[in-house]
């Protein structure tokens with residue numbers, strides 16, 4: 358690897374949103390339901406290839422979680438990236454289907470890796486991480502919608518704050534055709550339970566699955582945001598590709614399936630991006646598949662950049678979060694207006710009220726956001742998580758607070774924004790006001806282990822894995 362020059366950050370986009378993502382790969386294990394038709398079977402973690410960078414790194418250390426974390430931190434340091442605020446992402450297969458003993462050990466090893474020392478128990482490792490040099494500010498687990506709700510309590514014990522659901526499409530006929538082994542109702546239930554327990558939710562969406570077409574893809578995509586049963590906070594958009602040793606490969610050679618062409622993918626993606634509302638972040642578009650593992654499909658992983666450049670040139674305004682984040686505007690050396698305002702959008706989702714608070718400038722660039730959920734009790738997730746408030750009949754939980762502070766350091770204008778260093782407090786105090794006005798006496802925050810100290814300074818106290826404040 359080339360050594361960066363003094364002050365240079367290699368691949369700055371990796372940490373441009375303010376946290377440093379550390380992906381930890383699970384050892385290979387088959388999913389319990391069998392295999393989805395498009396999933397490759399290559400003796401590596403399911404749905405990955407032996408040449409995927411994260412798989413190669415994991416194989417080098419025999420999938421040891423501790424060593425994966427330590428090595429990744431070293432690599433980020435060598436590239437001059439900050440390593441204080443870490444988001445751990447557990448990848449490969451369905452983690453929640455591994456044995457509980459394995460799960461607990463794996464998660465503990467991740468915290469041990471961040472702490473650079475071995476603790477006697479998961480609790481001890483987490484306690485250490487609260488004040489460690491590399492704090493876990495977020496922990497993400499990927500899972501299937503039908504393997505989710507029963508694991509909520511366990512996920513909170515591990516410190517999980519975000520769950521990515523393999524949704525792909527919301528159509529039962531297509532689920533059957535591609536052998537997903539779950540239904541749309543599973544998606545609805547998992548979404549509701551996760552939101553009630555305060556998790557941030559991402560959906561993986563697949564374009565061009567067998568049985569679908571452009572019209573159907575777009576209709577169902579629209580439904581993700583018009584139907585209150587879905588409304589994810591984040592999305593990853595992947596076109597269906599034909600990979601070796603998958604059932605789809607056989608279908609392809611028998612001419613029973615053809616993936617979308619590059620032009621079709623571009624067309625659908627542009628329409629999809631235009632439909633994403635302001636409260637949702639498109640985390641990724643396209644999946645990096647080494648060309649030698651692609652039987653048919655497109656390898657254009659930089660398609661998003663091209664599409665966004667085209668849209669910017671046409672002055673099309675996308676509402677989705679990533680497109681508006683301040684970090685990207687600084688990277689592209691755009692002029693930035695520093696008069697900031699707080700905007701609140703209220704919407705109904707999964708039988709609750711969501712308040713999306715965002716700090717923006719007049720060009721609608723995003724500097725910070727908060728997701729507050731208010732919901733009536735007696736729902737599964739709530740039983741598992743959010744503390745109850747006897748005084749009011751409703752409960753309130755902050756599902757996400759994100760200030761794009763780290764990104765500001767990447768650009769000179771960060772210095773000018775020193776006066777706004779309290780963006781997080783501003784967002785939290787507005788959320789507290791909303792909750793107080795509804796006569797709810799308690800506010801919970803789902804918190805990464807490494808952010809607990811910050812909330813303690815704001816008078817929140819640890820209660821059942823949540824940070825809670827009496828209002």
Ligand code: SF4
Pocket residue numbers: 388391392393396403404450451501523
């Ligand atoms: S659920 Fe995911 S990992 Fe499991 S077979 Fe399907 S695509 Fe592969």
